[in-house]
Amino acid sequence: MDKTIAAISTSIGEAGIGIVRMSGKTAIEIGKSVFVPANNREISDDSNRKLLYGHIYDGDTLIDEVLVAFMHAPYTYTKEDMVEIYTHGSIVSVKKVLELLLKRGADIAERGEFTKRAFLNGRLDLSQAEAVIDVIKAKTDSSYKQSINQLKGGLKDKISSLRNSLMEILMFVEVAINFSEDGQEELNTSKVIKDGRMLLEEMSELINTSNKGKIIRDGVNTIILGKPNVGKSSLLNNLLRENRAIVTDVPGTTRDMIEEFININEVAIRLVDTAGIRETDDIVEKIGVERSLELSENADLIIAIFDISNELDEEDHKILEIIKDKKTIVLLNKVDLGSIVAKEEIENTIGEVRIIETSMNHEIGIKELEESIVELFYLGDINMDSDIIISNSRHEKLLRESKQSLSDAIDAIESGIPIDCAEVDLRNSWIKLGEITGESTTPESVLDKIFSEFCIGK
Ligand SMILES: Nc1nc2c(ncn2[C@@H]2O[C@H](COP(=O)(O)OP(=O)(O)OP(=O)(O)O)[C@@H](O)[C@H]2O)c(=O)[nH]1
Ligand SMILES: [Mg+2]
Structure with a gap:
């Protein structure tokens, strides 16, 4: 400084x-x-x-x-x-x-150093500093509105109010601890438990917004999966409405990941086209295949493509194994060449799943696919301008930890354990909330991580 x-x-x-x-x-x-x-x-x-x-x-x-x-x-x-x-x-x-x-x-x-100084000098709290980078990186109107709301202090105020309620409970308990020896002050346990429970409820509601929050902020992490030549890159191009990826009839055309953002009806999609999954001796392609498998582990959505005009083979069955129990939309592509594969064949293997017949060359089924994605990640009931939503995994983690400590404290009080123990948990809960806004001392390593995501000059 x-x-x-x-x-x-x-x-x-x-x-x-x-x-x-x-x-x-x-x-x-x-x-x-x-x-x-x-x-x-x-x-x-x-x-x-x-x-x-x-x-x-x-x-x-x-x-x-x-x-x-x-x-x-x-x-x-x-x-x-x-x-x-x-x-x-x-x-x-x-x-x-x-x-x-x-x-x-x-x-x-350094990256984010101007904003880091704004935070250290008290102009912004940590949640507002984090919102600055979210505003810069916003890809949709929703993510933009959400981060502007956080920058304005929406989350900061919400956390402050939770902390104030927690402090009231904590003071109650501390007074009881300080005076308990001469028996003047007995802890009103039922009030503490009732207030604590209400607070837990409020925390849960906030935590529950995080699924949607992450989608708003980072987009739906979507992987296109399928064996070579089924039309994965053609799908990417169709959704982007431009010839981004190379499409040829040579199996194994795509070897590296191709990543693009699209915006379908205000749902931001981070779309990754991958190397077709197959056994291969080609070292470059092999690495591509391994990456595709890795990415599908953490994807929010997998779009799995099969060629409807040919019998499913061993490679297709491997892909069905991978997508089992994952959030998937199945496309049966090349329907213009005939329908050999029946929907039931897919359902018999992996159970009920959304299946759409498509033709990338004749733009059949694309609209239906887009509608299905929007339906799966529907955000419509959120008021982006005013609702407080947790969109940052750091905040979510701290909220969960804070809630756990509060819950432990209530359990302790209920079961008659000496209230000193409850006091430690309550204090911990209070500290964790403060780490969201940076009011509790936040470790330097955490700050470094936050600001390293910034661009230079902000
Ligand atoms: N008739 C027909 N051909 C299609 C359709 N979709 C894709 N193709 C053709 O299939 C071939 C492979 O398409 P790509 O989009 O490159 O397939 P891919 O899955 O990305 O293939 P790899 O990158 O090799 O894994 C190309 O010749 C496309 O023109 C379709 O719906 N109908
Ligand atoms: Mg391809």
């Missing part, structure tokens, strides 16, 4: 403008040393938070024509002195400006 950090905040490429930012004690001084305002105007206190027009110079060398904002602490993103330089958006311009700032004493910022 002693260092002044600098980074390019806009994505690197060709653009109208690019922004280089700096934050820290010497940011203003370094900014002044490279910026020459038009007409040699003075940079005074009056310039605070105003856009100034001028040029960046490295000694006598002109680097770019720019706008610059000098912003004094504490009313900035990081609550530190900050400077933002708006250059032309060429890769060279932004890099040259950044290099110059580094030459004048700034250090290159």
Whole structure:
């Protein structure tokens, strides 16, 4: 935090403008040393938070024509002195400006370091800092609204309210512990148990939102599985409505994963086309096949494709084994070439499953597939603007731990175990909730992990 950090905040490429930012004690001084305002105007206190027009110079060398904002602490993103330089958006311009700032004493910022400072300086709580990256990465209107809601402090307020209720119970118990020796204060166990149970209920409701929350945030992790040549890549192209993957009649065309995002009716789908599953001696293809199998273990949805125009073979049966007991939609593809495989044949092997007959070449069944996916991951009953939803697995884990501790405390009180034990559990429950917002001390390693997911310059 002693260092002044600098980074390019806009994505690197060709653009109208690019922004280089700096934050820290010497940011203003370094900014002044490279910026020459038009007409040699003075940079005074009056310039605070105003856009100034001028040029960046490295000694006598002109680097770019720019706008610059000098912003004094504490009313900035990081609550530190900050400077933002708006250059032309060429890769060279932004890099040259950044290099110059580094030459004048700034250090290159780590991923998410600006936001980390905003958190450490108390401008955001941890859940809001995490929402910043979610807003940046949002792929659908729902995930965007959800993260804006969290950024506004929706989750923070909810956790605060849970913590306050927990603190009331905790104080009740502590008073009883402190006065119990002279018998003045007896613990009103029935009230503590009743309040505790209500709190448990509230926590459960929140935890229950996490299934949908993860889908909103990360999308439905979907794997297209099938033996070679059944039409997996054709499906990817059909859903994307562009020729993304190579399609040929040579089995084993796709060897590596192809990953794309699609948005079906506000459900974000992370779609992975895989190498066809088969026994093979080709080393590259073999690795592809192993990866396909690995990925299908953790998928939210498997779209398994079979060729309806040919008898199911041993390889198809292996795939049926893999998808058994997993959330699957089965496609019987190439229906335009005839129907040899009956739906019953699939159902007899793996039980009831959604089966759709398709033709990738004649766009048969694609719409039905899209509707089935939306139905499976229906999000309609959530108000994205106001409902508090757990979309982050770190939050979910902490909530579960907090709930477990509270539940242990209630059990202890109910069974007449000395209340000192319950007090430890209650305190633990309170601490775990605080880790969500960062009010309880959060280990440095956890912070590092959170901010390492950020982009540079945010
Ligand atoms: N007639 C017909 N041909 C299809 C259909 N779907 C795909 N094909 C053809 O089948 C061949 C294989 O299609 P791909 O999409 O490359 O199959 P894949 O499953 O990705 O194959 P690998 O990458 O080798 O595992 C191509 O020649 C496609 O044009 C369909 O519905 N009807
Ligand atoms: Mg393919």
